[in-house]
Amino acid sequence: MIRFESLTHALISAVTDLGYSAELGALMARNLGTVSTVERMLQYVLRVQPPTAEEMVDEMLAICEERDKWVQKKKNEYYNRKVNEWINREPKEP
Numbered sequence: 836m837i838r839f840e841s842l843t844h845a846l847i848s849a850v851t852d853l854g855y856s857a858e859l860g861a862l863m864a865r866n867l868g869t870v871s872t873v874e875r876m877l878q879y880v881l882r883v884q885p886p887t888a889e890e891m892v893d894e895m896l897a898i899c900e901e902r903d904k905w906v907q908k909k910k911n912e913y914y915n916r917k918v919n920e921w922i923n924r925e926p927k928e929p
Contacts, residue, residue, distance in 0.1 A: 838870050839869070839870050839873065842864070842870060842873040842874055842877060843860075843861070843864040843873060845877055846860045846863060846864050846873055846876060846877045846880065847860035847861055847864070848860075849877060849880045849881055850863070850880060850891070853880070853885055853886070855888055855891075859888060859891070863876060863891065863892070863895045864876075866895060866899060867895060867898060867899060867902075868902075869902065872898050872899070872902050875898050876891075876894065876895055876898055879891070879894050879898075
């Protein structure tokens with residue numbers, strides 16, 4: 836939690852250094868929601884100089900979409916594994 840808060844403050848600082856409101860940085864961090872996604876967003880903001888607000892929001896949405904796809908993939912793998920375990924289970928003796 837401390838790392839997330841630290842990255843959130845760093846993202847807000849980077850966004851305000853570009854002349855945008857702190858609220859924009861806070862909203863992006865809140866929507867990203869994880870350490871790794873906020874870290875990616877921070878790297879984008881620091882790397883692309885100077886990004887517009889629209890470009891930052893587009894990047895945030897792309898990162899969120901990738902995260903959501905990854906989460907869905909992991910869920911699918913989990914349930915696929917459970918179904919395969921059920922299919923390959925030892926039959927019960929009568």
